Amino acid sequence: MQSSKQSTNSFSSSLGAIMAAVGSAVGLGNIWRFPYICGKYGGGAFLLVYLCFAFGIGMTLMLSEFVIGRRSLHTPVKAFESLAPKRKGWRYVGVLGLITCFFILAQYLVISGWTVSYFFDAITGRLATMGQNATAISDYFNGFSTSALRPVIFLAVFAVLTAIVILGGVQKGIEAVSKVLMPVLVVLLVVLCVRSLTLPGASKGLEYLFSPDFSKLTAEGVLAALGQAMFSLSVGMGVMIVYGSYIPVSDNLFRTSMWITASDTFIAILAGVAIFPAVFSCGMEPAGGPGLTFCVLPSVFNSMGGVMGTIFASIFFLLLGIAALTSAISLLEALSAWLLETLRTHRWIATLVIIVAEIAVAVVVSLGNGVWSDFHITGITIFDFVDRLNSIYLPPLGALGTVLFLGWVLPSDELRDELSNQGTLRAVYYPAVRFIIRWVAPLALLVVFVSSLL
Ligand code: PFF
Secondary structure, eight states: OHHHHHHHSSOSSHHHHHHHHHHHHSSHIIIIIHHHHHHHTTTHHHHHHHHHHIIIIIHHHHHHHHHHHHHHOSOHHHHHHHHSTTOGGGHHHHHHHHHHHHHHHHHHHHHHHHHHHHHHHHHTTTTGGGTTOHHHHHHHHHHHHTSSSHHHHHHHHHHHHHHHHHHTOIIIIIIHHHHHHHHHHHHHHHHHHHHHHTSTTHHHHHHHHHSOOGGGOOHHHHHHHHHHHHHHTTOSSSHHHHHHTTSOTTSOHHHHHHHHHHHHHHHHHHHHHHHHHHHHHTTOOOOOHHIIIIIIHHHHHHHTOHHHHHHHHHHHHHHHHHHHHHHHHHHHHHHHHHHHHHHTOOHHHHHHHHHHHHHHHHHHHHHHTTTTTTOEETTEEHHHHHHHIIIIIHHHHHHHHHHHIIIIISOHHHHHHHHTTTTTSOOTTHHHHHHIIIIIHHHHHHHHHHHHHO
């Protein structure tokens, strides 16, 4: 059964699988979130905790999703159903994952739209005209991001681009695009790192990022590290279940997960090296999230002067757009593949239905940031509400369901079979992985979830 489905609907090779999954993992989270929270919570001290979580728990969560996907060869809901046919309730872990994917993609489309718009502003020199006037730049950003039309047009353009890749299929769409864009992303990032590191006073930025300050590493910082590791590795929402179902049967899932985790972490660190030395070099203060990307950085690029500023700003927003695109691809693929499997329809119909629904919700999220910002859910704007769902509440729950299922519901030999490729690999790590899946990960996720409610 495995080989017939896998031959038509799978990545062509181990490398293809790694590239596609790294594409999913490397996204806005690496470039605009990791560097900032790393600096904020104690630099090197945070990094140490992050590494433990990423390789100890995040990677195990990814491995768990791969196991469920490759074992079942189904998309999230059916995957749980088919692996535990008598315990139907577990399908809701899959449902929850898909809901999470839906909301993350809606928010992702909005911010990716901003990125595309800024790329055009950079390349046409419009950003450069604002120089280092911080007020002008932040007025421009606030005006643009809260306006009704322009962000909507750009999010729609980005959505259509994402859908076109999905229509190409697993090998000719997702895999082919990831194999080209990921190396391009690394090259662009290295170019930015070299520029940033050769600016005067760059070492202050490196200090902010790396020098360990354990006094800043609060309990909140530790929880943020786990949340960031999960978001960055795209786990807890079933995307890696879908990608797992495309991984060739001969692939060593443990090794694949390790490569993906290492690449994702490496790129997050590189992003910090590209950003902070430049920020400190021109005497600016680091900020987080949108403020850093859309207000501080344009000013930093403009301080490089004329053509240079235009070139490096264009490179940065292109890089951010690429990172966002390959992540959006994985979210759209998870949703389209689910609809495709559920309705047994054509790929293009499933993709069209999902992308139209996503654009509709993304438009609401975008307007919720501007024209409709007076409309509140639980006391916050629609935009902030979706952000909170995506970053705090939903992913830990989905991940918790996944590890409980794998650790306590699925017979243990199924996990061993997948890790050892039916006994052909030695898989010495199996007992440790099983222990993390049964005990360490559920406890950690429970702590994260409960603390998010407090
Ligand atoms: N890992 C992506 C990032 O770091 O930006 C975000 C993401 C993509 C989360 C895909 C979840 C997902 F399924």
